[in-house]
Amino acid sequence: MPFQVKTYEEYKEAYAHSVAQPEAFWDDIASHFQWRKKWDKTLAWTFTEPNVQWFINGKLNITENCIDRHLPLLGNKPAIIWEANSKEQQHVVITYSELYEQVNNFAQVLRNNGIQKGDRVCIYMGMIPQLAVAMLACARIGAIHSVIFGGFSASSISDRLQDAQAAHIITCDGAYRGPKDIPLKNIVDEALVSCPFVKKVIVYQRTNKPVNMVAGRDVWWYDELQKVTAQGHQPIAAEEMDAEDPLFILYTSGSTGKPKGVVHSCAGYMVYATYSFVNVFQYRPGEVHFCTADIGWITGHSYIVYGVLCAGGTSLMYEGIPTYPDAGRFWDIVAKHKANILYTAPTAIRSLMAYGTAPIEGKDLSSLRVLGTVGEPINEEAWHWYNEHIGKKNCAIVDTWFQTETGGILISNLAGVTPSKPSYATLPLPGIQLALMDEQGKEMTGNNISGNLCIKFPWPSILRTTWGDHERCRLNYFATYKDMYFTGDGCHRDEQGFYRITGRVDDVLNVSGHRIGTAEVENAINMQEGVLESAVVGYPHDIKGQGIYAYVILEQSHEHEQGMQAHILQNVTRIIGPFARPDKIQFVKGLPKTRSGKIMRRILRKIAEGDLANIGDTSTLLDPGVVDDIKDGKV
Ligand code: WT7
Numbered sequence: 001m002p003f004q005v006k007t008y009e010e011y012k013e014a015y016a017h018s019v020a021q022p023e024a025f026w027d028d029i030a031s032h033f034q035w036r037k038k039w040d041k042t043l044a045w046t047f048t049e050p051n052v053q054w055f056i057n058g059k060l061n062i063t064e065n066c067i068d069r070h071l072p073l074l075g076n077k078p079a080i081i082w083e084a085n086s087k088e089q090q091h092v093v094i095t096y097s098e099l100y101e102q103v104n105n106f107a108q109v110l111r112n113n114g115i116q117k118g119d120r121v122c123i124y125m126g127m128i129p130q131l132a133v134a135m136l137a138c139a140r141i142g143a144i145h146s147v148i149f150g151g152f153s154a155s156s157i158s159d160r161l162q163d164a165q166a167a168h169i170i171t172c173d174g175a176y177r178g179p180k181d182i183p184l185k186n187i188v189d190e191a192l193v194s195c196p197f198v199k200k201v202i203v204y205q206r207t208n209k210p211v212n213m214v215a216g217r218d219v220w221w222y223d224e225l226q227k228v229t230a231q232g233h234q235p236i237a238a239e240e241m242d243a244e245d246p247l248f249i250l251y252t253s254g255s256t257g258k259p260k261g262v263v264h265s266c267a268g269y270m271v272y273a274t275y276s277f278v279n280v281f282q283y284r285p286g287e288v289h290f291c292t293a294d295i296g297w298i299t300g301h302s303y304i305v306y307g308v309l310c311a312g313g314t315s316l317m318y319e320g321i322p323t324y325p326d327a328g329r330f331w332d333i334v335a336k337h338k339a340n341i342l343y344t345a346p347t348a349i350r351s352l353m354a355y356g357t358a359p360i361e362g363k364d365l366s367s368l369r370v371l372g373t374v375g376e377p378i379n380e381e382a383w384h385w386y387n388e389h390i391g392k393k394n395c396a397i398v399d400t401w402f403q404t405e406t407g408g409i410l411i412s413n414l415a416g417v418t419p420s421k422p423s424y425a426t427l428p429l430p431g432i433q434l435a436l437m438d439e440q441g442k443e444m445t446g447n448n449i450s451g452n453l454c455i456k457f458p459w460p461s462i463l464r465t466t467w468g469d470h471e472r473c474r475l476n477y478f479a480t481y482k483d484m485y486f487t488g489d490g491c492h493r494d495e496q497g498f499y500r501i502t503g504r505v506d507d508v509l510n511v512s513g514h515r516i517g518t519a520e521v522e523n524a525i526n527m528q529e530g531v532l533e534s535a536v537v538g539y540p541h542d543i544k545g546q547g548i549y550a551y552v553i554l555e556q557s558h559e560h561e562q563g564m565q566a567h568i569l570q571n572v573t574r575i576i577g578p579f580a581r582p583d584k585i586q587f588v589k590g591l592p593k594t595r596s597g598k599i600m601r602r603i604l605r606k607i608a609e610g611d612l613a614n615i616g617d618t619s620t621l622l623d624p625g626v627v628d629d630i631k632d633g634k635v
Helices: 008-020 022-032 062-066 068-074 095-112 131-139 156-163 184-192 220-230 268-281 299-308 329-337 348-353 378-388 470-478 517-527 562-576 603-608 625-632
Strands: 040-048 051-056 078-083 092-093 120-124 142-147 166-174 175-178 180-182 201-205 217-221 244-254 260-265 288-289 312-317 342-343 370-374 395-399 434-437 449-455 485-495 499-504 508-509 513-515 533-539 545-554 582-586
Touching: 008 022, 022 040, 022 268, 040 329, 051 268, 062 068, 062 131, 062 142, 062 299, 068 078, 068 095, 078 131, 078 329, 092 095, 095 131, 095 220, 120 131, 120 156, 120 184, 131 142, 131 244, 131 299, 131 312, 142 156, 156 184, 156 244, 156 260, 156 562, 175 201, 184 201, 201 220, 201 434, 217 220, 217 449, 244 268, 260 268, 260 470, 268 299, 288 299, 288 329, 299 312, 312 329, 329 342, 348 378, 348 545, 370 378, 378 395, 434 485, 449 499, 470 485, 499 508, 508 533, 508 545, 517 533, 517 545, 517 562, 533 603, 545 562, 545 603, 562 582, 603 625
Parallel strands: 078 312, 120 142, 120 166, 142 244, 166 201, 201 217, 288 312, 288 342, 342 370, 370 395, 545 582
Antiparallel strands: 040 051, 078 092, 175 180, 244 260, 434 449, 449 485, 485 499, 508 513, 533 545
């Protein structure tokens, strides 16, 4: 079996082989990597506990696969190209040899600061190459990184630090994001008020704004690096890791108020992130891969850092936002670096569509070969715009479906190899066995059906656990359907057997490709003094895909208070982050509840959507009258 399938026929063969003989299939794929010691057994698994192990007793270090093994042939080739937020600043190119040196030196800094194998290290930085260096340096010494997206608030950081019991943080003085300059270090300081167990904070200087440095706890990245380089460049031996040792934790929202720490393993994650990268994008040596995601999400982990570097690719990353300094930002970057692959989110496409085609005019996009989307369903209009105006009808478009928990892309067409269909993620990758389940928990067979999307067989980068709470992992993903991993997504399989993801079926929102739990937003709203209760639902939003609609009941004494709306928004920003702010807030007297006290979100969703005619049966409600009141007051 070749590592990269090149024709539709080869895809079909690879898929059939991966189902008939999964162990043999993955043995072959895994043999393309560098191992310190080969595995004894390919797979052991049960979904009931769950317990999944891949490449058992194999030993490796992912950074040797991302960097060291490329040095002889690719040493002088760019590993990372970085574009700064401001056009005035020169871009930076880091070759594989330079990356090797930077990762080794910073790995030594981590060791000098007392970090050991198995320790959790939280990384809260902007989109600068040092973020990738920090991750790789952790991986080099076997520390488990937990990257926190730079848009999260102090209280979200402290929740994550406490959950992971991370005693070390790597951050920046600040981060540039479009016209804004975000004071990351101040936010960390605020988070640390409730995290006395944090021993060290390593601070990279990006914005050069004054920050408060706590003696004994806070150190400068640059100073620490000087201490290491003063002794000469001594590459450090990468830690030998077991295949199943955790590589990183990445927190993600679920249907409860508390985010879950999704744990990925060293070997399985490496194998699948790389395999999916090379196949979905049909990556060719020498190409420039431009993924616009933030490294704080799984897309950035897999398709800016690990998958791309393991494949010996060139990863183009940028700091900032798609519309700064203007809406031509992406196209300037593509033209400047002759990017061959552009991988972005439907929400970014929709927001750029709103500026028309003027920002594209005169920009040379002829280097592009593949266009990708991820994070949410892409509407046909956006798909066609992307195809015509960016791809000039000359590029393959891949709609890639995956999740934080899956580690890599599970459903997607393979660029130029398997058929594409607008708004369809199309077909599972080799090794991915899908099932659509009905309400009774039975698998639905045949085509032209819709059900809940499950996966029947493990793939190498399936999550291993949720940090510190294995039972939560079981309940969340493996308890709804027997012997299945449940994705939380609804899905349609058409007449040809192509898959279209229809969106979450649980209480999770997808706002601009960011996953947000309704319970998390409700908790944040309820923290506001004067709020008695709230209920949050999603509604269709032209740009964001989904908007956040909050129904809020105030305590009687606060009912006529000025500025409540603004206070609530501030609270959500303070507790979660600005991206979780509700788009609409409606103050109500009551919420539609069943006699057992459960909020009927279905009704609230209908009202938020403006679909007032189809509210459905309200007779099971404790007080059906509240529905009319809410309808009358709709925002
Ligand atoms: C959820 C996972 C995967 C990277 C970014 C989000 C939705 C993801 C698609 C797609 C339709 C998609 C799903 C999924 N989603 N990709 N191509 N088409 N929906 O990662 O935060 O873990 O969210 O994003 O609902 O469950 P995440």
